[in-house]
Amino acid sequence: MRQYKVQGEGLYLMHCDNCHQADGSGLGRLIPPLSENTTIANNRNQIMCVIKYGLEGSLIINGVEYNGKMPGNTELTNLEIAEIMTFVGNSWENSIGIVLSSDVEKGMDSCH
Numbered sequence: 674m675r676q677y678k679v680q681g682e683g684l685y686l687m688h689c690d691n692c693h694q695a696d697g698s699g700l701g702r703l704i705p706p707l708s709e710n711t712t713i714a715n716n717r718n719q720i721m722c723v724i725k726y727g728l729e730g731s732l733i734i735n736g737v738e739y740n741g742k743m744p745g746n747t748e749l750t751n752l753e754i755a756e757i758m759t760f761v762g763n764s765w766e767n768s769i770g771i772v773l774s775s776d777v778e779k780g781m782d783s784c785h
């Protein structure tokens with residue numbers, strides 16, 4: 674898992690940190706937090722789809738409504754998405770364990 678997490682941190686700093694912040698806290702009412710976000714533990718498939726294809730529209734996290742737009746990252750490979758998810762999913766208070774590239778490959782079928 675260590676290798677995935679280390680790679681994932683580098684990718685997070687490149688692709689996510691400027692919005693979601695280094696501590697995963699997000700930005701006020703504009704950017705949702707990735708720390709204290711139960712979707713990360715409860716719906717991995719949704720998270721991988723958001724990372725790849727982006728997200729817009731209303732979203733309620735911890736009682737706060739976000740209505741922003743996150744760009745997709747269609748250039749990321751399944752392995753890179755797995756590494757990012759392993760980093761995010763095991764940082765701050767999250768602990769979902771390793772997310773493998775094969776998990777992402779399977780989960781991607783659920784994106785629409």
Ligand code: HEC
Nearest residue numbers: 688689692704712720723728729730732739740741742743
């Ligand atoms: C340009 C700013 C920006 C970047 C870069 C960005 N995000 Fe987002 N992200 C957002 C916004 C805004 C939302 C909420 C969208 C909405 O309101 O529908 C969001 C939503 C999310 C969600 C959904 C949360 C939930 O509970 O459903 C996750 C997970 C997420 N981002 C992870 C990431 C990861 C991982 C990266 C890096 C690969 C990333 N984001 C890059 C702005 C960004």
